[in-house]
Structure formats: structure tokens, C-alpha cells
Amino acid sequence: xxxxxxxxxxxxxxxxxxxxxxxxxxxxxxxxxxxxxxxxxxxxxxxxxxxxxxxxxxxxxxxxxxxxxxxxxxxxxxxxxxxxxxxxxxxxxxxxxxxxxxxxxxxxxxxxxxxxxxxxxxxxxxxxxxxxxxxxxxxxxxxxxxxxxxxxxxxxxxxxxxxxxxxxxxxxxxxxxxxxxxxxxxxxxxxxxxxxxxxxxxxxxxxxxxxxxxxxxxxxxxxxxxxxxxxxxxxxxxxxxxxxxxxxxxxxxxxxxxxxxxxxxxxxxxxxxxxxxxxxxxxxxxxxxxxxxxxxxxxxxxxxxxxxxxxxxxxxxxxxxxxxxxxxxxxxxxxxxxxxxxxxxxxxxxxxxxxxxxxxxxxxxxxxxxxxxxxxxxxx
Amino acid sequence: xxxxxxxxxxxxxxxxxxxxxxxxxxxxxxxxxxxxxxxxxxxxxxxxxxxxxxxxxxxxxxxxxxxxxxxxxxxxxxxxxxxxxxxxxxxxxxxxxxxxxxxxxxxxxxxxxxxxxxxxxxxxxxxxxxxxxxxxxxxxxxxxxxxxxxxxxxxxxxxxxxxxxxxxxxxxxxxxxxxxxxxxxxxxxxxxxxxxxxxxxxxxxxxxxxxxxxxxxxxxxxxxxxxxxxxxxxxxxxxxxxxxxxxxxxxxxxxxxxxxxxxxxxxxxxxxxxxxxxxxxxxxxxxx
Numbered sequence: 001x002x003x004x005x006x007x008x009x010x011x012x013x014x015x016x017x018x019x020x021x022x023x024x025x026x027x028x029x030x031x032x033x034x035x036x037x038x039x040x041x042x043x044x045x046x047x048x049x050x051x052x053x054x055x056x057x058x059x060x061x062x063x064x065x066x067x068x069x070x071x072x073x074x075x076x077x078x079x080x081x082x083x084x085x086x087x088x089x090x091x092x093x094x095x096x097x098x099x100x101x102x103x104x105x106x107x108x109x110x111x112x113x114x115x116x117x118x119x120x121x122x123x124x125x126x127x128x129x130x131x132x133x134x135x136x137x138x139x140x141x142x143x144x145x146x147x148x149x150x151x152x153x154x155x156x157x158x159x160x161x162x163x164x165x166x167x168x169x170x171x172x173x174x175x176x177x178x179x180x181x182x183x184x185x186x187x188x189x190x191x192x193x194x195x196x197x198x199x200x201x202x203x204x205x206x207x208x209x210x211x212x213x214x215x216x217x218x219x220x221x222x223x224x225x226x227x228x229x230x231x232x233x234x235x236x237x238x239x240x241x242x243x244x245x246x247x248x249x250x251x252x253x254x255x256x257x258x259x260x261x262x263x264x265x266x267x268x269x270x271x272x273x274x275x276x277x278x279x280x281x282x283x284x285x286x287x288x289x290x291x292x293x294x295x296x297x298x299x300x301x302x303x304x305x306x307x308x309x310x311x312x313x314x315x316x317x318x319x320x321x322x323x324x325x326x327x328x329x330x331x332x333x334x335x336x337x338x339x340x341x342x343x344x345x346x347x348x349x350x351x352x353x354x355x356x357x358x359x360x361x362x363x364x365x366x367x368x369x370x371x372x373x374x375x376x377x378x379x380x
Numbered sequence: 381x382x383x384x385x386x387x388x389x390x391x392x393x394x395x396x397x398x399x400x401x402x403x404x405x406x407x408x409x410x411x412x413x414x415x416x417x418x419x420x421x422x423x424x425x426x427x428x429x430x431x432x433x434x435x436x437x438x439x440x441x442x443x444x445x446x447x448x449x450x451x452x453x454x455x456x457x458x459x460x461x462x463x464x465x466x467x468x469x470x471x472x473x474x475x476x477x478x479x480x481x482x483x484x485x486x487x488x489x490x491x492x493x494x495x496x497x498x499x500x501x502x503x504x505x506x507x508x509x510x511x512x513x514x515x516x517x518x519x520x521x522x523x524x525x526x527x528x529x530x531x532x533x534x535x536x537x538x539x540x541x542x543x544x545x546x547x548x549x550x551x552x553x554x555x556x557x558x559x560x561x562x563x564x565x566x567x568x569x570x571x572x573x574x575x576x577x578x579x580x581x582x583x584x585x586x587x588x589x590x591x592x593x594x595x596x597x598x599x600x601x602x603x604x605x606x607x608x609x610x611x612x613x614x615x616x617x618x619x620x621x622x623x624x625x626x627x628x629x630x631x632x633x634x635x636x637x638x639x640x641x642x643x644x645x646x647x648x649x650x651x652x653x654x655x656x657x658x659x660x661x662x663x664x665x666x667x668x
Contacts, residue, residue, distance in 0.1 A: 052634075109562050109592040109629070113486050127634055144487040185481055187562075214455065214628060215481035244626035248618075259560060259626025260534020260589055263615035267639075268656050270618045279619070281626040312536045312543070314519030315407065343543060345521055365540070366658055 001211045003225045004048040006090045008207030015180045017173055019204050022092025024048065031073035034091040035066055042094040045072045049084035050227070052208075057081045062094055084229075095203060100193035101160050102126050103174075105181045107188070107212075108141070114181065116140040116148075116174070118160055123193035148178040161196075169202040184222055185215030234297075241293045243282050250275025251305040251376050253298035253336075255291070257282055257312060265310050268365060274373035277304045291328035299334060308372040309340045310365065318342040318350025326357065337375045341368035381580020382509035382554040383529065383571070384472060384498075385448065389513045392437060392446035392470070393418040394453055394461045400476070401452035402428050404517050408450075411520040413513045416444035437468040448472040450506060450515050458502060459484035466492035473565075474515055475501035482628075485563050492565075499565030503628065505535040505557035516557065526551015528664065529575035531568060532587035533560055533627070537615060541587060541657045548661035553581040560627025562591070568598035576606050583609045583664055586651070590616030591630045591637045599645035609667035610651040611660050614639045 006024045013019060023034035035043060047059030054060055059081050063069035069091070079086045100122035108115040119137045121129045130137055138159050142148060150171065157170030173194075181189045188210040195205045216223045228236055231247055238245030244259060248266070252274050256262035259281045266276040278301065282294050291309075298304055313321050321342055329338065339360040342350040347363075354361040360375075362368035391408065395401040396418025406429040409415045417432050417440035424435035432444075440446040449465040451458060451474065458480045465473045473492060480502045492499050500507060506516010510523035522539055524546040532538040538557055545552065553575070558567055568586060575581045584606070588595040595614060602610050617639040619625050621632040632638050643653050652663040 107482050107486065107563060109594065110597065112489055112563050114483075127636075144483075144490050182483065185483055187482060212482045213624075214479050215483065218456070218481070244624075246620065246623045246625060248620065256536075258534060258536025258539075259630060260532070260537030260587070260615050261540055263534075263589060263619060263625050263630070264537050264540070264613070264657060266619070267615060267617040271655060276618060279623075279625055312539050314522065314536070314539050315517070344539065345519060364658060366656060 001213055001216065001222070001226055002050045003209055003211070003222075004050065005046065005207050006048055007225050008209045009204070011180060011184065011209065012204055012207055015176045017176050017180070017204055018202060019207070020093045020095055022090050024088050025073065025091050026088045027077065028070050028074045031089065031091050032066065032070050035069050038091070038093065040091075040093055041065075043069050044092050044094045045069065045076055046090040046092070047076050047079060047081060047086040048088045048090055049081050049086055051082045051084050054081060059086065095195060095205060096198040097195045098198045099196045101195070102129070102192045103160070103177075103194045104188065104190035104192070105178060105186070106190075111141045113144055114142040114178075116142060116156055118156060120160060122195070126192065142178070147182070148175055150175075165200070166196060166202060173202060173204075184209075185212045185219050186210065187212045238280070238297055242290065243280060243294060243297070245297060246279040247301070248276050248278050249303070250277045251303050252372055253277045253301065253304040253307040254310065255280050255282055255294045255298065255307065256310045261310065261312060265308065265365070265369070268369045269308070269373065272369050272373045274369070274376055277301055288324040288328040291325055292331050295328065295332045299332070299336070304336065305376040306372050307336055307338045308368060309338065310368060311342050313342060313344035313347065313350065317346040318344055319346045319353060322350040322353035326353065329359070339368050339372040339375070341365060381578055382512065383574040383578050383581070384507060384554060384556070385509050385513045385515060387412075387512040388414070389448050389515070390414050390416045390444065390446050391513075391515055392416060392440040392444070392449045393431070394437065394449055394451045394465065396420055396428050396431065396433055396452070397423050397426065398452055400517075404452065405429055405431055407520070408514055411514040413515060416440065416446050437464050437470060441468045441470065446470065448515065449474065451475040451477060453477060455479040455481070459488045462488035462499060463491045466495040466497040471497050473497055473499045474504070474506050475499065475565075476504060476506060476516055477501075478503040480561070482561070482563050485561065489563070489565055500556065501559040501564060503561045504559030504564070505538065507554060507556040509554045510552050518555070518557070522546055523555065524551040527553050527580055527582040529553050529571075529578070529581040529584045530555035530587075531571045531575075531584065532557050533589050533629070534587060534615065537587060537657065541585060541613065541660055544658055544661055545585070550661055550664060553578060560589075560629050562629040568594050569601045572598060572601055572606055576608060581608065583611070583668055585660060585664070586610055586612045588612065588614045588642055589627070589630050590614075590619050590625065590632050590639050591627075593637065595642035596645040599642075599649040599651065602646070602651055603649040609664065611654060611663045611667065612646045612651050613654045613657055613660060614642045614646070
């Protein structure tokens with residue numbers, strides 16, 4: 001789960017990590033009011049959208065005075081950044097920057113722990129630095145039961161700063177940031193850029209925090225910040241039914257048990273010349289109620305021209321799955337052709353049950369996919 | 381021969397009184413796995429499918445010589461369950477539970493590692509040495525004893541592939557589901573090495589998917605260390621970026637972790653990569 005920069009900065013403030021004063025605004029009028037209330041002179045207006053690359057898209061602009069701030073806020077509000085419409089901006093004090101750095105904590109799959117990543121090359125894409133000059137990036141794995149003791153935070157800060165005053169500021173910030181990471185179950189806490197201002201203060205100029213979805217059950221305050229997009233609302237609805245769903249743009253609706261098999265099914269549809277309309281994993285079992293709910297989700301997409309049901313019956317036997325499917329599909333009225341592929345335990349019995357119905361029953365994944373592609377693309 | 385488990389493996393089921401725990405404990409026992417005991421704190425003294433239940437893992441180690449544990453407890457209890465098993469002296473801990481907070485796994489895995497225990501999972505189907513021992517939730521009847529080792533990040537896709545293998549007369553030495561979470565225990569490289577060292581394994585099937593770079597790392601390892609033939613399949617070639625495809629770890633983020641990169645790395649390492657699961661038996665035959 002992602003949150004906005006201003007929400008991240010609120011969390012930073014709560015943990016005592018220095019940021020600049022700012023205010024989130026939803027209109028030009030609010031922006032001007034914030035400018036006055038904060039007593040700003042030179043200000044920055046930043047689009048608040050849950051995606052990267054805001055700067056490049058023109059979503060971050062400086063304003064030298066009140067009039068310019070109004071114009072800038074007006075131009076950014078309503079902007080479309082990678083499909084996200086800007087409905088609020090952060091109005092904040094513009095900092096006189098002396099140096100820019102990169103700092104993050106991330107859960108790393110390979111070291112299987114939290115890793116601290118830092119660089120003196122800040123304010124640019126860290127992936128680009130990693131490609132061009134990897135020696136400028138430092139990575140420090142964190143032992144979970146040790147965390148970030150003083151010495152480690154000091155060592156890390158010394159990699160960024162030469163001045164001991166800054167090393168001390170950095171050490172404190174690093175320890176606080178790690179505390180935030182652990183206490184909020186974050187999977188990424190990134191400050192880019194972390195800056196030293198011309199008057200020698202360390203400031204988190206940006207805040208990017210992602211959270212572990214698996215841990216939201218114990219992070220009520222974080223979960224409350226979640227703002228699902230339209231697409232995510234459909235995914236959430238599917239999740240409430242026990243499914244994993246991702247909308248795609250094709251015409252073949254897929255219902256599969258298991259995430260890996262569901263991905264492989266999508267890939268094969270593409271390989272055979274069709275386009276999957278979605279990823280839908282209905283989970284390990286395949287009881288009739290689940291099938292009914294899954295069909296409703298597939299039918300809600302008007303682009304779907306045919307449906308492929310691909311079930312591997314392991315512990316659930318295929319004859320039981322077939323009976324369940326027939327029960328479920330009786331409740332769904334649709335003209336859309338449905339191809340069913342059952343494999344696994346008792347598959348012959350399962351297919352026999354489907355044989356005299358109006359469904360297309362196929363033996364292998366290849367045959368089923370060829371069939372469903374043919375049904376959506378009659379010219380082939 | 382096999383890796384990790386065999387007919388002598390003595391299994392304790394943590395969370396045996398729950399719905400999934402009791403169902404699969406019975407299935408494992410039916411398959412022939414030596415399920416020696418179950419654990420469910422506060423429910424010691426009960427019996428589930430003729431399996432004695434204890435309050436602690438320590439009791440099962442002391443009284444029944446349990447050496448391997450399989451975990452079915454709810455996500456919020458997984459961290460504690462893994463650490464208890466490791467502390468009790470269990471050497472192989474398999475976590476089936478899905479939805480475990482990542483930082484819990486980070487901590488529990490480090491703890492287990494320090495105690496000398498191996499962890500498989502979480503969010504995995506478990507593992508099987510066909511004809512000897514099944515630990516987890518895989519359907520035992522589709523497997524057949526043989527000499528192909530199987531490693532996979534997914535559940536039903538593994539069954540699909542194994543089903544194809546068995547139908548083609550290719551049996552399996554051991555099949556391991558390593559799980560779909562971003563941070564997990566034993567992974568491709570650990571298991572590739574075990575299969576390389578196992579005299580009962582003559583070839584390896586490795587099933588990966590989008591997200592992370594474990595397949596690329598495995599490819600480097602295959603190139604340098606693995607002499608047995610490897611056939612691979614990578615799921616998620618059509619997955620859109622920044623979307624989690626069912627598994628918590630299956631996500632292309634900031635443009636990395638794509639199927640294309642993984643497939644290229646594996647081909648470069650000399651592995652054969654199947655376009656579809658059904659091709660795997662045929663590709664294996666060409667390499668044996």
C-alpha cells in the first residue's frame with residue numbers, strides 16, 4: 001500500500017524526522033490561504049499522486065511570490081500524471097539546498113532482511129545511479145534482532161557526510177526512520193532527496209513510504225490512509241470474496257485456481273494470439289459459491305467475449321469440481337461461450353459430467369486456450 | 381534418493397486443530413508420511429486423526445522425536461510458531477500459512493537460521509518425496525517416484541507441470557514449493573545445490589515467476605555450478621507492471637522483475653525455457 005508524500009511527512013514529523021513546513025491544498029484558494037498562514041515567501045507546489053515521476057511530468061514547481069503560487073497551484077491541480085488526476089497539492093516552504101543525498105530502508109528479498117541504502121548522489125533516480133556508478137551506492141543489511149544501534153547509524157551517516165555535526169544529525173534521523181519502518185510495517189521508506197540546507201540543517205525534502213499489505217490487519221491508522229483507485233476498488237471487492245483479481249484490457253475472461261497457473265493461463269492466451277481480460281485466481285478450492293461470484297466479476301466487464309475456466313483438481317476431485325461448476329453456471333444467465341478445462345484427480349469423470357452440456361470442455365490447457373481464442377476471433 | 385525429507389522424516393503439525401491443519405494432517409498421514417504429533421497451545425491431550433496433540437513443540441520433540449514441522453497457524457501466530465519450532469530443535473520448518481507480515485518472516489527466519497534450522501515458505505504448498513513423505517497441501521496422487529527434482533514458486537502450476545511429467549512417465553525425486561512471498565526461506569539457489577548433490581536426482585525443473593531477481597541469480601548459479609540439465613518455466617509474461625499477481629512477491633516494480641529478463645538469463649545459462657507447461661517433459665527428454 002502506498003501513501004501520499006504529505007501523509008509520509010506527517011509520519012516523519014510524528015517520529016521527529018525533520019521536514020519543511022507545508023500544507024495540503026485542494027484548490028487555488030486553499031493554496032493561497034496556506035501560503036499566508038505558513039508565512040511563506042519562496043514556496044514549492046507539489047502534486048500529490050500515488051505514482052513516481054511527478055517532477056518530470058511538471059507536477060512540482062517553484063513560486064517566488066503569492067501571485068505566482070496561485071497560478072502554479074491552479075496549473076498543477078487537475079493535471080493528469082500517468083493516469084492519476086491531481087486533486088491536491090502540497091504547498092511548502094522552498095529550501096535553499098546546499099547538497100542532495102539519497103536514503104532509504106527497504107525489505108530486500110535476497111538478503112532476506114531490511115537493508116539500508118544510501119548515496120551521496122541524491123535527487124536523481126537511484127536506479128540510474130545503480131546502473132551508471134554502482135560504487136556510489138552503499139547497502140547495509142540490518143539484523144532484525146539488533147536493529148540500528150548507534151555505531152551502525154553513525155557509520156552510515158559517515159558515508160554521507162564529512163562534517164561531524166551533520167553525522168550526528170544523520171545518525172539520529174536514521175535511527176528514527178528505522179523505528180518508523182518497523183513500527184508501521186513499512187516495506188519501503190525512501191527520502192530522495194535528503195538535503196542539507198544552506199544553513200546547515202538536514203531535511204527530508206520528500207517522503208515515500210510503502211506498507212506491507214499482509215501487516216495492515218495490525219496497522220489500523222495506516223490502513224485508514226488507503227485511497228483505492230477505481231481499478232483497485234474492483235480488486236478489493238474481489239479480495240473480499242477471497243479472490244485475487246487484476247483487470248487487463250483483453251476479451252477473454254479467465255477464472256483459474258492458483259496464482260501461478262492463472263499467470264501461465266494469461267501468458268498462453270497471448271501466446272496463442274488472444275488477449276486476457278483479467279487475472280483471476282479463485283484460490284485453491286473451487287466451491288460453487290466462489291464460481292458464481294467469480295462469474296459475476298467476469299461478466300461485469302463488457303469487453304469479455306468468452307470465458308475460460310481452468311481448474312487443476314488436486315485435493316478437490318474433478319468430478320466434484322464439474323458438478324459444482326454446473327450448479328454455479330445454472331445461476332448465471334449469459335450468451336457468452338464458456339470453455340472449461342479440468343485436469344487432475346478424476347479428470348475423466350469430471351469431463352464426462354460436462355460432456356452433454358453446452359459448455360466447451362477441453363482436455364489440455366493448450367486445447368482449451370486454442371478454443372477460447374478461436375471463439376473470440378472467428379476469422380482465425 | 382531425495383532431498384530434505386524421506387520415509388524416516390518425523391513430522392509435527394503446528395496448528396493441527398484448525399480447519400486446514402486437521403484436514404491436511406489426515407491427508408499427509410494417509411499418504412504415508414510419519415506424522416508423529418500435532419501442536420495446538422491449550423489443546424494438548426486431544427487426538428486428531430489418531431495423531432496425539434500437545435501444547436508445545438518441545439513435547440513432540442521429546443516424546444516422539446519430531447524433526448520436521450509444518451505450520452498451519454493463522455498469520456499473526458506464524459512468527460512465534462517458527463521460532464518455537466527452531467528453539468525446540470526442529471531442523472526443517474515448512475510454513476504453509478499465507479498472508480504473514482514480511483517483517484515477521486524476516487525476524488523468524490533469522491532466528492531459525494541462528495538455531496541451525498531451515499525454513500521453507502511461507503505461503504507455500506510444502507514439499508514431497510513421492511512414495512515416501514508428503515508435507516504440506518500438495519495432492520499426493522499426481523506424483524510418481526523418479527529422478528527429476530522440482531522447485532517452484534507456485535502451487536497449482538506445479539501440480540499442472542508434475543501432472544504432465546507423471547503422465548509422460550517422468551517421476552520426481554523431490555518437489556519443493558518455495559512459496560510466493562517476497563521474503564521466504566530456502567530458495568532456488570539452496571535447492572539447486574541440494575539437487576546437484578543428490579545422487580537420486582538427474583535433472584531439475586525450476587518454475588519461476590515475475591518479481592524480484594531470484595531467477596536471474598539462479599541462472600548465474602546454474603551457469604557456474606549445476607551440471608544436471610535444468611528446464612524452466614517463468615509465469616507472468618503478460619503481467620502488467622506494478623500489479624501484484626496473486627502472490628505477494630509476484631510484482632514488476634520500477635520496471636524490474638519482468639519475465640523477459642528472467643527467461644533471457646536462464647537461456648544464457650544453458651537452461652531450456654518452456655513456452656508452456658506442457659512442453660516441459662519433451663524438453664527434459666531432449667536433455668537427458
